[in-house]
Amino acid sequence: MEQSGVGIAITGSGSATPRVSLSNEALSQVVETSDEWIASRTGIRQRRLAEPGCSLAKLATEAGRGAIEMAGISAMDLDLIILATSTADDLFGSASQIQAELGAFKAVAFDLTAACSGFVFGLVTASQFIRTGVYQNVLLIGADVLSRWVDWSDRRTCVLFGDGAGAVVMQANLHDRLLGFELRSDGTQNNCLNLSYQSQPKNLTDDVTINQGTFHPITMNGQEVYRFAVKKVPEVIEKALFRANLEVGEVDWLLLHQANQRILDAVADRLKIPPYKVISNLAEYGNTSAASIPLALDEAVRQGKIKPGQTIVTSGFGAGLTWGAAVFQWGR
Structure with a gap:
C-alpha cells in the first residue's frame, strides 16, 4: 500500500446518543437522591439511556457514519476500524458487526478495552498503523452502554453514568497533526473501579469443577x-x-x-x-x-x-x- 504521508490528521467526527433521557428529578424516583445533590457533586443534570432494541453497535455505527461523512470519504475507503468499549454487545467483540453495518468491507476491525481511557488509547493505537504506512484511513469509535451494568439502587454510582458513542476519522497526512x-x-489500584466477573463453582464430574457466572454491577x-x-x-x-x-x-x-x-x-x-x-x-x-x-x-x-x-x-x-x-x- 502506498504511503501518502507519515503524518496524521483527524478529519471528521460523529456522535450518537439514545433518545431516552433520564433527568436528576426522574432519577430521584428510582433512588434516594435529588437534582441538587447530584448537580452540586458532579455537574450532571441528565443522562441518555439505551432503550430496549438500542444496541451498542447501533449507536457506534451511527457515530461512525457521521465521522465518515464529515471526512468526505466513503466506508469503502476505510482500512481499519477500532472500537474502544467496555460494554460490547458480544464478548467476542462488536467491531466486526459495525464494519458490516457500515459496509466497510475492505477494513479490518477489532475492539480495544481501556475503559474511560479507551478513546485516547485507541487514538494512539490507530496512529501507529498510519505512521508506519500500513493503513491510511482509520475509523476510531468510542462507545459504551454502561446502563447495562449499573446498580440502580446504588446512588454513589447510578447518578454518574450514561450511554453514547462518538467517532473520528484519522487519515494519513503530509503534515502531522498528532x-x-x-x-x-x-x-495496583485496579480495585478502585471495577465491572468484575463473579462466579460460582459448578461440578461437571466428580473430578472436574469449573466456574460459571456473570458480570456484577459497577x-x-x-x-x-x-x-x-x-x-x-x-x-x-x-x-x-x-x-x-x-x-x-x-x-x-x-x-x-x-x-x-x-x-x-x-x-x-x-x-x-x-x-x-x-x-x-x-x-x-x-x-x-x-x-x-x-x-x-x-x-x-x-x-x-x-x-x-x-x-x-x-x-x-x-x-x-x-x-x-x-x-x-x-x-x-
Missing part, C-alpha cells in the same frame, strides 16, 4: 478515583505537551473525559487553563466512558467552537487504572 501523547497504567471508590484523577491527569497532560514541544498557554481547548465537573475544574485550575477553554457537556450526558471525549469533540466541532488548526489537549482516565493524554490539531 503532536504528542503519553499513556499510563497502574494495576463498583467504585469515588474518593480514590477523584484523588487519582486530580493528581495524575495534570501530570500526564504536561508530559504530552512536553513531547509536543508546547506550553500550556499554546493550547486552545482542554478536552477531558467527562467524568465529573469537579475533576474538570480541578485539572484546569492546576494547569492554569482558563474555564473558557474547557469543553464540558457532561451536564447533558453524564459519564459515557470511552464515548465521552469524541462525543464532546463532535458537539464542539459542529457548534463551531473548535476550528481547523486549533490545538486540543485531551485526556482520558479511569478503570484499570489507566490514564493518558494526547495533543492534536483539528483538521488537516
Whole structure:
C-alpha cells in the first residue's frame, strides 16, 4: 500500500446518543437522591439511556457514519476500524458487526478495552498503523452502554453514568497533526473501579469443577478515583505537551473525559487553563466512558467552537487504572 504521508490528521467526527433521557428529578424516583445533590457533586443534570432494541453497535455505527461523512470519504475507503468499549454487545467483540453495518468491507476491525481511557488509547493505537504506512484511513469509535451494568439502587454510582458513542476519522497526512501523547497504567489500584466477573463453582464430574457466572454491577471508590484523577491527569497532560514541544498557554481547548465537573475544574485550575477553554457537556450526558471525549469533540466541532488548526489537549482516565493524554490539531 502506498504511503501518502507519515503524518496524521483527524478529519471528521460523529456522535450518537439514545433518545431516552433520564433527568436528576426522574432519577430521584428510582433512588434516594435529588437534582441538587447530584448537580452540586458532579455537574450532571441528565443522562441518555439505551432503550430496549438500542444496541451498542447501533449507536457506534451511527457515530461512525457521521465521522465518515464529515471526512468526505466513503466506508469503502476505510482500512481499519477500532472500537474502544467496555460494554460490547458480544464478548467476542462488536467491531466486526459495525464494519458490516457500515459496509466497510475492505477494513479490518477489532475492539480495544481501556475503559474511560479507551478513546485516547485507541487514538494512539490507530496512529501507529498510519505512521508506519500500513493503513491510511482509520475509523476510531468510542462507545459504551454502561446502563447495562449499573446498580440502580446504588446512588454513589447510578447518578454518574450514561450511554453514547462518538467517532473520528484519522487519515494519513503530509503534515502531522498528532503532536504528542503519553499513556499510563497502574494495576495496583485496579480495585478502585471495577465491572468484575463473579462466579460460582459448578461440578461437571466428580473430578472436574469449573466456574460459571456473570458480570456484577459497577463498583467504585469515588474518593480514590477523584484523588487519582486530580493528581495524575495534570501530570500526564504536561508530559504530552512536553513531547509536543508546547506550553500550556499554546493550547486552545482542554478536552477531558467527562467524568465529573469537579475533576474538570480541578485539572484546569492546576494547569492554569482558563474555564473558557474547557469543553464540558457532561451536564447533558453524564459519564459515557470511552464515548465521552469524541462525543464532546463532535458537539464542539459542529457548534463551531473548535476550528481547523486549533490545538486540543485531551485526556482520558479511569478503570484499570489507566490514564493518558494526547495533543492534536483539528483538521488537516
